[in-house]
Amino acid sequence: MILYDYILSPSCYRVRLMAALIGRRLDLRPVDFHPGQEHLSEPMLALNPAGTIPVLQDDGLVLTESTAILTYLAAHDAPAWLGEDTPAMRARVAQWLAFAQRLTDSAGAARAHDMLLAEGEIAALRGQATQALRELEAALSAARRRGEGFLAGNRPTIADIACFPHVALAPDGGLPLDPYPSIRLWMRAIRALDGFIEMPGIHRLHELKPEPGPMPEVIRKEKA
Amino acid sequence: MPTDWTPAALSDDIPAASAAPGQLGPHDLAIWRSASGRIAAWADRCPHRGMRLSHGYVRGERLSCIYHGWGYGEGGQCVRIPAHPELTPPEAIKVPVFRAVEASGVIWVAVEAPEAPPPEFPGFEAFRSLQVKAAPEALAGALGGSGLVVEAALGGATVVALIQPLRDGAVGLHLLAPEALGAAELDALSVAAEALRRRVEEGVTA
Structure with missing residues (x-):
């Protein structure tokens, strides 16, 4: 599977993170993307006329929506990540995938405005993002009351992976996460998953690794 | 500067071996719980490079900075500098420490220990913390009371609302719910709290 990727893109990170969690190697x-605008080059537009990334290519299949790519990866390699196979749970996952787009269009656009000089009405974007983050906080606090740590039940699904990056990076767009305790705990649970990978701005949980011991003798001597 | 205890977070929102940001008047706090369950509230600033310690990580009884891993223990004392593992950090490298105690599922903080312990609310348990963009008086008034501790009817239940003044025109609303409420009643209370926030914030902008 080939992924056309940009390291600082939260939508591309969704795909890289999902692949890492299920052990799928991506090419x-x-x-x-910035500053080169290569996603708008002729070869990239030939692949995806919408001019967005990520783009996933596999066996003649070309996917240009990151949530569709998550669905494909999970269905291909790890169907448990699609959520429990009941009408209600499949619909809940679909709801959150659509919600993830709202995050992209609000928190993501605010971050693009602040970091990549993208155009946008920043106050309105932050207002929409705050509304979305409050909805997410309310949903996650309700999940906690039911003993569930994730958006669609007791295990992580593509819904969590779709929503996670733009939430975790919201402070880059002037949206502090301090007011959202349930979001903080949910992000911790995702960062604690086996196979979790980082992107710039989203770090792993250092406490899960053993404490690095003293430096080896030989290095200390070289430094001295 | 408040001289009494200030509610800063709910106990359940900061589980063992984790840290969270908080506020106390003009101070930014790193509120963290050690692996053994001890709660602490420190200045949210690493003495090394000024990074927020609330972004840090907890191993055992120490809070470490995410930036260079400097580790701080009892009393905010720096006890480990990973780049100099054999160095005993000087006593001067210390994070300012605030008072922090827990009562009724709430984490209360203060600069100096007030004479009385923080209030208890028998029959209530911590429910949710929300941030509201409003003045403390506006929120208390919308709850039908005044002051920073208001008993109010909300979503069909009687709740205790603890109001925490925050900077930048915001307040923390820490809600305690009656212990016996079921899941559906708590959901209704959550919806009512969101509606209250909308009403209060609309009043502010109107």
Whole structure:
């Protein structure tokens, strides 16, 4: 599977994170999104006329929506990540995948405005993002009351992976996460998953690794 | 500067071996719980490079900075500098420490220990913390009371609302619910709290 990828893109990170969590190796093709605008180059537009990334190519299949790519990866390699196979749970996952787009269009657009000089009405974007984050906080606090740690039941699904990056990076767009205790605990649970990988701005849980011991003798001597 | 205890977070929101940001008047706090369950509230600033310690990580009884891993223990004392593992950190490298105690599922903080312990609310348990963009008086008034501790009817239940003044025109609303409420009643209370926030914030902008 080939992924046209940009390291600082939360939507691309969704795909890289999902692949890492299920052990799927991706053939990464870096796209110079900023400042090169390579996603708008003729070869990239031929692949995806919408001019967005990520783009996933596999066996003649071309997918250009990150949530569709998550669905494909999970269905291909790890169907448990699609959520429990009941009408209600499948619909809940679909709801959150659509919600993830709201995050992209609000928190993601605020971050693009602040970090990549993208155009946008920043106050309105932050207002929409705050509304979305409050909805997420309310849903996750309700989940906690039921002993569930994730968006669609007791295990992580593509819904969590779709929503996680833009939430975790919201502070880059002037949206502090301090007011959201349930979001903080949910992000901790995702960062604690086996196979979790980082992107710039989202770090792993250091406490899960053993404390690095003293430096080896030989290095200390070299430094001295 | 408040001289009494200030409610800063709910106990359940900061589980063992984790840290969270908080506020006390003009101070930013790193509120953290050690692996053995001890709660602490420190200045949210690493003495090394100024990074927020609430972004840090907890191993055992120490809070470490995410930036260079400097580890701080009892009393905010720096006890480990990973880049100099054999160095005993000087006593001067210390994080300012605030008072922090827990009562009725709430984490209360203060600069200096007030004479009386924080209030208890028998029959109530911690429910949710929300941030509201409003003045403390506006929120208390919308709850039908005044002051920073209000007993109010909300979503068909009687709740205790603890109001925490925050900076930048915001307040923390820490809600305690009656112990016996079921899941559906708590959901209704949550919906009512969100509606209260909308009403209060609309009043502010109107």
